[in-house]
Amino acid sequence: GAGVSQSPRYKVAKRGQDVALRCDPISGHVSLFWYQQALGQGPEFLTYFQNEAQLDKSGLPSDRFFAERPEGSVSTLKIQRTQQEDSAVYLCASSLAPPRGVLAGAREQYFGPGTRLTVT
Amino acid sequence: GENVEQHPSTLSVQEGDSAVIKCTYSDSASNYFPWYKQELGKGPQLIIDIRSNVGEKKDQRIAVTLNKTAKHFSLHITETQPEDSAVYFCAATIDDKIIFGKGTRLHILP
Numbered sequence: 460g461a462g463v464s465q466s467p468r469y470k471v472a473k474r475g476q477d478v479a480l481r482c483d484p485i486s487g488h489v490s491l492f493w494y495q496q497a498l499g500q501g502p503e504f505l506t507y508f509q510n511e512a513q514l515d516k517s518g519l520p521s522d523r524f525f526a527e528r529p530e531g532s533v534s535t536l537k538i539q540r541t542q543q544e545d546s547a548v549y550l551c552a553s554s555l556a557p558p559r560g561v562l563a564g565a566r567e568q569y570f571g572p573g574t575r576l577t578v579t
Numbered sequence: 580g581e582n583v584e585q586h587p588s589t590l591s592v593q594e595g596d597s598a599v600i601k602c603t604y605s606d607s608a609s610n611y612f613p614w615y616k617q618e619l620g621k622g623p624q625l626i627i628d629i630r631s632n633v634g635e636k637k638d639q640r641i642a643v644t645l646n647k648t649a650k651h652f653s654l655h656i657t658e659t660q661p662e663d664s665a666v667y668f669c670a671a672t673i674d675d676k677i678i679f680g681k682g683t684r685l686h687i688l689p
Contacts, residue, residue, distance in 0.1 A: 463622070490675065501585075501668050501679030502623065515676060550622055554675075566675060567613070570622035 461485065463571035465551050471577045472541045480536045480574045484553030491534050492568060493526055494550040502550050508534060541578045548573040581606040583671050585680025593688050598656045600683045602669035605650065609671035609678075612645060612652050617666045617682075626667075627654070659687050 464483040472478050484491050490509050494502035495518075504518040510531040519526070523542075528534040538545055552568040582605040592598045604612075610631040615623035629636045629643045629652065636643050640659075645652045656663055664687045669680045 492675075492677070494677075499682075501670075501681050502677075504676050504678070507675060515674075518676075552622075552677075566611070566672075567625055567628065568677060569625065570615075572620070572622045 463551055463553055463569055465549075465571040465574050467574060468572065469575050469577075471579060474541060474543060474578055476541055477537065477539045478541055478576060480538075480549050480576070482534045482536070482551030482553075482571060484532065484534070484551070485569060486532075487555070488553035488569075489531075489556045490554045490566065490568075491528055492552040492554075493534070493536050494552065495520075496548040496550055496573070498547070505536070505549075538576075541576075543578050546576055546578045548575050581609055581671055581673050581676075581678040583669060583678050583680040585669050585683060587683060588681065589684045589686070591686040591688055592659055594661060595658055598654075598659055598663070598685055600654045600667055600669065600685075602652050602654075602671075602680050603650055604652070604671040604678075606671070606673055607647075607650065609673045611672040612643070613670050613672065613677065614641075614643060614654050615668045615670065615679075617668065623668060656685075659685075661687050661689070663687050 493505040496502040506516040506526045508528040523539045525537045550573045552570045554566040554568045585602045613628040616626045617623045642655045666682045670677045
């Protein structure tokens with residue numbers, strides 16, 4: 460079946476430009492996550508949606524970063540006035556709600572291929 | 580907040596030998612520990628996971644162990660093969676937020 464898809468796969472932006480990154484989660488997945496992965500590092504949490512509700516945005520590095528998921532499926536991560544330090548791979552992941560009896564928080568997350576953003 | 584430490588950062592093993600990657604976590608509330616494999620240009624792929632009510636789990640050549648008291652968990656790959664070469668990430672999950680280690684680059688030598 461189809462996995463998580465992200466577009467574009469590569470984006471080059473001039474410093475100061477706005478960018479929008481799209482994530483299509485696995486159909487039926489309730490939860491959607493955004494992560495930022497700098498070169499040679501592990502992914503770092505940015506924000507989390509359950510359906511259309513943004514439940515946690517504690518990882519967004521600044522108010523230039525904004526994410527939305529208006530209909531509870533596709534999500535967009537927007538970065539305004541991009542800076543060189545925003546250069547990274549942006550990963551999206553989705554997950555089902557946990558089955559009954561499974562520990563809360565123990566949800567498998569499935570990742571997309573990422574969008575590599577380069578700010579010049 | 581949660582902090583995950585992962586060692587070693589690079590690991591080279593002869594094909595057919597075993598590889599072990601070790602991680603520690605700081606927040607005792609973490610209750611789910613996935614391991615991801617990431618190949619160049621791809622997103623992380625879940626390879627195995629363990630929940631906090633289990634001490635060990637095995638899936639073919641891959642096994643994970645969890646010591647909740649010591650806040651340690653480990654990945655063991657036996658009979659390594661060339662296709663095992665990749666970056667491996669351990670992670671701890673608290674309230675659906677995955678906190679990743681910095682990764683281990685595994686090289687399988689011919």
